[in-house]
Amino acid sequence: MAKKETFGEKYERLEQLSHYFEKGDLDIDEALTKFEEGVGLVKELQKHLDSVENKIADIKQKLQDV
Amino acid sequence: MYKKVNRMQPLSVTQFIQLINNLVGFEQLAVEGEVSGFSVSQGKFVFFSLKDEASVIECFAMTYAIGVPLKDGMKVRVWGTPGLYAKSGRFRITVSSVEILGEGALQAAYLALKKKLESEGLFAVARKRTIPRFVSHVLFIGSQTSAAYTDFIRVAHNRWGGVLISVYDVRVQGESAAMDIVGAFNFANALMQQGDSCPDVIVLSRGGGSLEDLQSFNDERVARAVFGSLIPVVVGVGHERDETLVDFVADVRASTPSNAAERIFPDRIAVLQELQSFGEYLSFSMDSLVHKKKTFLTSSLFVFEQGVGEVIKNARMHMNTIMTVLPRLQAQIQFKKTQIVQMVAGHEQRLRNIVLQLQEKISFLNKTMTLLSPHALLARGYSIVKRKNGILVTSARDVVRGEEISITMRDGEIDVTVQ
Numbered sequence: 001m002a003k004k005e006t007f008g009e010k011y012e013r014l015e016q017l018s019h020y021f022e023k024g025d026l027d028i029d030e031a032l033t034k035f036e037e038g039v040g041l042v043k044e045l046q047k048h049l050d051s052v053e054n055k056i057a058d059i060k061q062k063l064q065d066v
Numbered sequence: 067m068y069k070k071v072n073r074m075q076p077l078s079v080t081q082f083i084q085l086i087n088n089l090v091g092f093e094q095l096a097v098e099g100e101v102s103g104f105s106v107s108q109g110k111f112v113f114f115s116l117k118d119e120a121s122v123i124e125c126f127a128m129t130y131a132i133g134v135p136l137k138d139g140m141k142v143r144v145w146g147t148p149g150l151y152a153k154s155g156r157f158r159i160t161v162s163s164v165e166i167l168g169e170g171a172l173q174a175a176y177l178a179l180k181k182k183l184e185s186e187g188l189f190a191v192a193r194k195r196t197i198p199r200f201v202s203h204v205l206f207i208g209s210q211t212s213a214a215y216t217d218f219i220r221v222a223h224n225r226w227g228g229v230l231i232s233v234y235d236v237r238v239q240g241e242s243a244a245m246d247i248v249g250a251f252n253f254a255n256a257l258m259q260q261g262d263s264c265p266d267v268i269v270l271s272r273g274g275g276s277l278e279d280l281q282s283f284n285d286e287r288v289a290r291a292v293f294g295s296l297i298p299v300v301v302g303v304g305h306e307r308d309e310t311l312v313d314f315v316a317d318v319r320a321s322t323p324s325n326a327a328e329r330i331f332p333d334r335i336a337v338l339q340e341l342q343s344f345g346e347y348l349s350f351s352m353d354s355l356v357h358k359k360k361t362f363l364t365s366s367l368f369v370f371e372q373g374v375g376e377v378i379k380n381a382r383m384h385m386n387t388i389m390t391v392l393p394r395l396q397a398q399i400q401f402k403k404t405q406i407v408q409m410v411a412g413h414e415q416r417l418r419n420i421v422l423q424l425q426e427k428i429s430f431l432n433k434t435m436t437l438l439s440p441h442a443l444l445a446r447g448y449s450i451v452k453r454k455n456g457i458l459v460t461s462a463r464d465v466v467r468g469e470e471i472s473i474t475m476r477d478g479e480i481d482v483t484v485q
Contacts, residue, residue: 007228008200014344021351028359035352042345049334049341052228056219058210059234059253 007048014041080152087149094145097123097159098167101140116144116159126151127161134166134174141167172277176284180311183286188293189314195298197267197318201330203230205265205297207250210235214271214302214323221327226334232265238272243282251291258296267330268297270312271323274304283310292316302326450474 005013017038021031077085099116106112112127114136125144136142146161166174183189204222208214210233222231234253236246247270257264270292272283282288283303292299292315301312302320313319320326436442440450451459452472459465465484473480 006200006202008198008202011200014341018344018347021348021355026355028355031352031355035348038348039345042341042348046338046341048228049226049338054219054222054227054229054231057230057232059205059232 007045010041010045014038014045017041079155083150083152083155091147091149094147094162095159096143096145098141098143099123101136101142102138104136104138106135112161114138116142124156124158125161126158127164131162132164134177136164136166143167172281176277176311179284179286179289180314183289183311183315188289194317197298197300197330199332201229201266203232203263203265204330205254205268206231206233206271207236207247207254207268208271208323209238212238212273214273214304218269218271218302218323218327221324222331225327226331229331230263237282239275239279239282244285244288247282247285247288248291251295255294255296265297268295268299269302269323269326269330270299270316271302271326272304273323280304280310283312285311288312289315300326300329444474444476447476449476 017034020026020034097116099118102115102117102122104112104114106129110129112125112129112132114125115122116125117123125146127146143165144159144161145163146159148157148159150157165171187193206215206218208218215233219231222229234250236250237243238247251268254265254268270283272280274280277284280303283301289311292301292312298317299315300318300320301310301316302323302325303310303313305322318329320329444450450473452474453459454470454472459471465471467484469484471482471484473482
């Protein structure tokens, strides 16, 4: 469950990238890389929200199975 | 006995009261009734009446004997000693302890436990943890068949997706409820210590109810289990006005089960808007950056061109100046050269003239010298007269008779003796 980056972790990364652009003088190449990463994250997160459902797991059932 | 005393001698009032108190006040009695007219004087003295359908008796106590303030209408059981209060002659029970009955008992127990837990720091705001904004795994502790559960799940689905909601079904009222709930928290703590797939937050939730219904949520063991949870706990009980002890211990107190879901799950729509804003901000920033760089490059190029142009222009100007001045200089030099040549030529000429003049003078002098020379004279027939010692005789008186002189003529000498 924890192997893939969680929504929260990706969102935090997006915030970091946003902060990066608040600075004044940036190197174009670096900025472009970060821009692409940021836009990619936005798309990923939007997709997640559009499609994914919550999953419900019954603990007692699991415990009984064990 | 009384008759005996009566016949013997009259008592003073004080003695009478003392006698009565001795008769009735020899042991503590328990009396049950309804409280009315409850009041406290000077923070120390408690006065109230205890009544039933037909009768009423006054009660007096010190505050420490009562423990918790009583309310009019409460059903209580008091232990105390009956007696007459000498100063007023009024009959009253001096109460040593009170037990609240029925609903009041629960209320009092609740208040007492609340005070105790608060003093131990279970409600301290400083220890309350925040829940992460984006959760991945939520543990729901409550009754799976309750409206609280369905409300919670519905709101969760409406707001968000992609979260694992583990449900630990427990009884939320009845005798075993408290231990069920404690067991659920123990299970959660164990998950936390195992490290894998542990929840980000726990929800403890149930519907509303009477004070008796909510008993498990006011249970000391349950309150301590919530306090000891390694994972943050959100409590959402029934309706807004219901207040249980676990509400105070919780890291986050939600007003209802639905509100608990609102506090835990972000609003999909709001987050989508945030993502939209991020996207726009990134694009805008990138565009601005590119534009800025372009503008900078253009202006740099322009400045550079200007600069180079200036240098070239200056160089050209210098060249022009030089080209203009150079011929003039050359002309001047040529002119000076010519001047010098002329000057020199002039000098030469003058020198030559001077030399010529001198030559002429010399020639003239030479001629004159020649003419004036003795030889020239001799040639013309004149003669030079000299003494024997060579000295010239220039006057006739200079000679004496007999002196020997010589006369030099053009073609020789004549030796002569003067007569």
